[in-house]
Amino acid sequence: MNECNNTKDNPEYFDDKYVPVDAETTSFWSKVYDSVKIMDCKDISESPECKKCVCQYNRLEEARFWSRIMEEHALFILLGLPCDQPKLQIEAKFFINLFSDLRKRLDEICKLEGDLLDDLIKAVKLIIEFKAKLLRLIIQCKEAPGSNYPLLLDHVRREAERFLGLLLKPIPEDSLDLLLQQEVFWLRIMKEHIEFVIHLLDPSERELIDQAEAFRKTFSRLLETARDLESMNETNPKNFNTVVRFTQDVVRNTIQLRNFKAAAFELATLCELLSIVSTPLLLDHIRREADKFLCELEVLLPEVIRCRSTLKK
Numbered sequence: 555m556n557e558c559n560n561t562k563d564n565p566e567y568f569d570d571k572y573v574p575v576d577a578e579t580t581s582f583w584s585k586v587y588d589s590v591k592i593m594d595c596k597d598i599s600e601s602p603e604c605k606k607c608v609c610q611y612n613r614l615e616e617a618r619f620w621s622r623i624m625e626e627h628a629l630f631i632l633l634g635l636p637c638d639q640p641k642l643q644i645e646a647k648f649f650i651n652l653f654s655d656l657r658k659r660l661d662e663i664c665k666l667e668g669d670l671l672d673d674l675i676k677a678v679k680l681i682i683e684f685k686a687k688l689l690r691l692i693i694q695c696k697e698a699p700g701s702n703y704p705l706l707l708d709h710v711r712r713e714a715e716r717f718l719g720l721l722l723k724p725i726p727e728d729s730l731d732l733l734l735q736q737e738v739f740w741l742r743i744m745k746e747h748i749e750f751v752i753h754l755l756d757p758s759e760r761e762l763i764d765q766a767e768a769f770r771k772t773f774s775r776l777l778e779t780a781r782d783l784e785s786m787n788e789t790n791p792k793n794f795n796t797v798v799r800f801t802q803d804v805v806r807n808t809i810q811l812r813n814f815k816a817a818a819f820e821l822a823t824l825c826e827l828l829s830i831v832s833t834p835l836l837l838d839h840i841r842r843e844a845d846k847f848l849c850e851l852e853v854l855l856p857e858v859i860r861c862r863s864t865l866k867k
């Protein structure tokens with residue numbers, strides 16, 4: 555997402571004096587505006603092109619991304635289980651193997667359908683139940699949590715629910731509804747990533763903890779705003795320019811958070827970070843999820859700008 559550094563690509567948009575932009579944010583918006591196609595009609599929200607969101611999910615790409623995430627969740631859970639819980643360890647290993655096999659099958663096809671789609675749906679339903687069961691056991695004090703935070707189990711359960719939703723109904727209806735849904739989902743995920751990082755860093759890592767605390771405040775605020783905007787959108791406004799402006803803020807901060815996660819991963823792999831993170835892969839995993847959020851915004855924003863805003867009209 556980093557190739558273009560030309561801030562003059564979209565002078566109108568970047569005249570917005572409320573939000574300072576950096577090169578990566580500028581590059582992101584250049585691509586978004588390159589994708590915006592202005593339709594010649596009096597009221598764009600009435601255009602047949604805008605009745606249905608034309609941005610299509612690539613279900614196979616989604617499946618490849620999320621299957622890797624599911625396999626890694628099972629690994630993180632396994633590494634966090636206490637050594638006196640062999641049955642749960644065997645279950646976690648089962649899911650690592652299950653998703654590893656599914657990933658190999660996904661790599662060999664061009665279209666996701668038939669038996670593989672059915673097997674994937676079954677596997678995701680099973681891992682959702684496994685994560686929920688583990689969480690229930692901990693909530694009810696039936697099993698020791700090891701180093702699996704209850705909120706982490708709930709977080710990975712929600713991510714699996716999202717994957718299942720994409721497999722079951724992959725074609726979105728309205729771009730603005732979908733954008734706000736995505737922002738509410740992902741901003742909560744991003745906020746929780748920061749909270750996990752804060753609790754996994756060694757207390758002596760004061761500088762990094764301070765940076766993470768600043769991110770936590772920012773993302774808590776963004777999540778709250780996204781929920782407000784999603785609620786207001788229930789009144790079905792024809793256009794909602796504020797969402798585009800808000801998303802500018804989201805993109806800028808998510809790029810910064812993504813870079814923070816990438817730097818933490820690099821430090822961990824170089825053994826320059828004090829923490830109780832079970833594997834540096836966890837830091838790469840949360841960086842990939844931030845990139846996924848940015849990719850989803852990049853796909854949806856041109857639709858929202860074109861169909862549900864009066865910007866660039």
Ligand SMILES: [Fe+2]
Nearest residue numbers: 623710713843
């Ligand atoms: Fe995850």
Ligand SMILES: [Fe+2]
Nearest residue numbers: 713743840843
């Ligand atoms: Fe996550």
